[in-house]
Amino acid sequence: MDSQINSTIGSLKQMPYSLEAEQAVLGAILTNPELIEQVPQLRADDFYLDQHKVIFEAMFDLASTSRPIDPVLILEALEKSKHYEGPDAVKYLKMLIDSSAYAGNVTEYSDIIRDKAVLRRLIDASRATSDEAYSGADDVDAILDRAEQRLHDISNEKYNTNFVHIKQAIRENYDIWGVLRNNPDAFSGTKTGYSDLDNYIVGMNPGDLIIVGARPGMGKTTFCMNLAVNVAKSYKEGTEPPDVAVFSLEMPPQQLASRMLAGEALVDHHKLRTGDMTDDEWKKLAQAASVLAKTNILIDETSNITVMNMRSKLRKLKNLKLVIIDYLQLMHTEKHSDNRVLEIGEITRGLKLMAKDLGVPLVLCSQLRREQSAAGGRSGKSLPQLHDLRDSGSIEQDADVVLFLHRDSYGQYGDKPEGGEDGAQEVATTAVMGENEIEIAKCIVAKNRHGSTGTVKLAWLAKNYRFVSVENRGE
Template identity: 50%
Template sequence: FCMNVATNVAKASDKNVVVFSLEMSSEQLISRMLSSEALIDSSSMRTGKLSTDDWTKLAESASVLSKTNIYIDPNPNVTPTEMKSKLRRLGNLGLVVIDYLQLMHSDIATDNRVQDIANITRAIKLMAKEFEIPIILCSQLARSTDKRGQKERQPMLSDLRDSGAIEQDADIVLFIYRSDYYERKEGEALEEANSNSDYIVAECNVAKNRHGSPGVVPLAWVGKYYKFMSIDEDVSNESSEG
């Protein structure tokens, strides 16, 4: 979801979009971005089994993305202070994405992980204010969501892992909910979850909005492209291409 947002912002603006990826390599992210942009099955890209049309779409999408100002920093040990220094040097910022909070190191390490997380979220909050930019900070959820019944699995603010400071410091909290995630965990094949559709209806839950109202927005998740799309887009036609 965050990479879809980052790509869309970069395509619509001449400002720099920075992704701090503490979990995935630059190569993995770029591969997903190309799959999402070109609408090419990610498994075909991994195996190299691409048609002539796929190669054409891949080249066109690579050209589009090469004209954007997306910067990926894969350093897994980056701290808020190091992020701030890199962002200041880069300048002309439009958006920052951090994936993800629980992998970050605090500038002031303590023996209390909850306090460390609070220090990090506060530093990120101040960074956003200083640079006057939106920062998307991805976070894990508590494992308690897995133990709830099927109708109660939608994430809640209390599910934010490790610290209430996440909810306190965030201006907006978005939860992405996909039922297929839990179906796969319970042993149900993804193909079965997708048997009647080329996409899965997901939910973007605006659980907190400091500047507006909360609410739920339905989205289409096309897993083979790592792409979220608006339900009102012709997702069936787009996802069947290639």
Template identity: 40%
Template sequence: MAAEETNELLGNVPLPYSLEAEQSVLGAVLLDPGVLTQLLDVLKASYFYLAQHRAVYTVMVRMFSASQTIDFVTLLDALKAEGVYDEAGGKAYLLSLMQMVPSAANAMAYARIVEDKYYLRSLIQVSREIIGAAVQETDDVRAVVDMAEQRIYDIRQDKQGTGLHHVKEVILETYDRLKKISGSDKKDFLGMSTGFSELDRYIGGLNPSDLILLAARPAMGKSAFALNIAQNVARAGGKVAFFSLEMSAEQNVSRMLSAQARIENTKLRTGELAADEWVRLAEGADTLSKCPLYFDDTSGITVPEIKARCRRLHELDLVVIDYLQLMSSGRRIENRVQEVSEITRSLKIMARDLDVPVLTLSQLSRGTESRTGHRPQLSDLRESGSIEQDADIVMFLYREDYYEQNEENHNQATCIVGKNRHGAVGDIPLHWDGMHTEFTAMERVHAGA
């Protein structure tokens, strides 16, 4: 890119704003302070371009919150106390605000103009940052693209802290949530079911913004368990994004077809299917193809890339990542523990930003191998760093017959809830069907399901 073009792009382009709209909003509040009850839902002080207008609106909001009367005299006094205006300048400007507003009834229309101009200014400022980063050519190209998409997304979300809330407000919100989850349509407000009723009782289902970690030693079946949960959610109509860094999308779907059609997984690999199995396979494929389930088998994917792809899907109900140790931070970090810690923090932030549960698989260290019983525990989390701290729920998958087989433990498995911010910890017994790579609840097995 030529230097002249770069300078032109990065030049001091005038930022858009509407002086008339900003003045009309403030004038409308002076004429009818009651309009603030509506304005506060859409308008923040930072949306005003002129510093003096930001100051006036800030004082108005503070007076309104304190139930103080807002009129020409009281506002002028407050502005003088803040040092915004002197006596003469304040009188003249406040009078001009009141005289120029066309109608206080149109305050919301003026506020929308102020808001729109704010978003345009934000877009211009972010565009300058993106152009600057691209022109420098010093960062990783993927990192620049991820940064650009995230900054644009932040504008759309208008990400700002929600601030402090009095306990009374939170209690009212809590009561409202309790009414919803105890009513006749409670299924619409509860977390998505994992398909394992006892696990749902422990963790309350798959809830938005939760980072859920499923950890196990290799060959315990954690990928299969994650696929089972994803399939259960998708069968119930939930939209699922499954990021597989270890196996291809075809391998994962083959496993799901094995469970859906009740055909041994080995037969799907060799193609040695009987006539009736081809029929079951077609039926299973038809059922599975109707599920809102999406696969991405990009190796070494980063959290920003996952977030960007999830945003394009819209209205997700679950994100599954298989698995943590194969992810990349996209940055050069020599210490792998620090890198994994950064990834887990980013995953938790992603879960909150997307407002969706994120189920992430993780390897366990060899510590389980040296212990009697081999039962996993939180200290076994490989390259742990902040994994345990960032996760809302930590689950372990354990099969005793992997180490020592006998008639009592044959095909038995346990999902161990080792950490649960929302409730109790404990063991959930499962049945492992290796031929169909499927876990089922023990009550279903006893019931002959």
């Protein structure tokens, strides 16, 4: 009942619109048909009065098919709509022509029409949210997410310029190229912190969906947390540190922070867990904690989080530089589907669109299919390939970059080393860095929309939960 009363009260108020602006624009186009090219953002449903919608739609259809915007043809469309017939239709068109605006003001009148249309859409969105809130049929978070999405869609619609002229795109590229030409060390994208990898993918570009796939124990979570730290630390003194958002669907923030500290301090993570540290190690840990505390690494551990939930949270971050999700197979859509392949496809497409809308790179951890050896057992020896991505080919399709992590020394597939999935206690090594055992890992660039594919070697510091560039392994 309250919902009905609320809706009734709202309907008694006059919806915002400008009769004069609508008539002036239509009249001007009838008088000078070329003016329709000056209002490319205007749509038929931006007009409030139905007869004006019909007239503008007829104008648009004629212009889009290279036919003249002729009053006789407009009259035919108006009569078919039943809004005006016979003499009344002729009279109304004549009135529009008589009230036509000065050609130079058509764009301004068009802006008035669009602004009024936005106000009406805001009212409709508010009513829809109000009805959902009154009904109580859904949970509060879902209602909030949909309300925010409605507002976001309206805002995007208002400021979307549709076509970008190639001249503008070239100009923007030249600005970037000029910076790169004068600064060879610069990248158009965000640096990963691994120079050889950056040379392949030219950094992580805004809007990129970057898949990091690996079999259990290869270190995909560690690699992604290393990326988070590298990007979070990449700001100049006196500037605001970038926001790096981490959605951890598997590990709590405390556990991730512990791993990041071990990697930053180069202290054996096992010692952090037992407290058995020397004074020097304790000092290193304190220094690392001071460094990481100054960054803006933000960790969200919401379980069963959806793409819409993520988008809602990320929009509130004003200096967002990177998004990391660990990991894909733990995500679900709002309405769980029995077809997991289709559900994963919907998720990856949603994440790609989210990255594009937010204008930031998004790194997504993904599991690989279990590999069968020739004897029917499981083996982790062979290099992963694109078809190993688990659950859906859409992962490969939606991704701009696909990276696979692999370590040849990592025993049988699924045989996790003591210390957890990321292999903190892996003992097979190729060298020793101080007190830290290391081995050479492969970061395979299996797909690269921006360039070539290949393999990058990284040094894997198992006890420290850290990957470093091979040339930096002596640091």
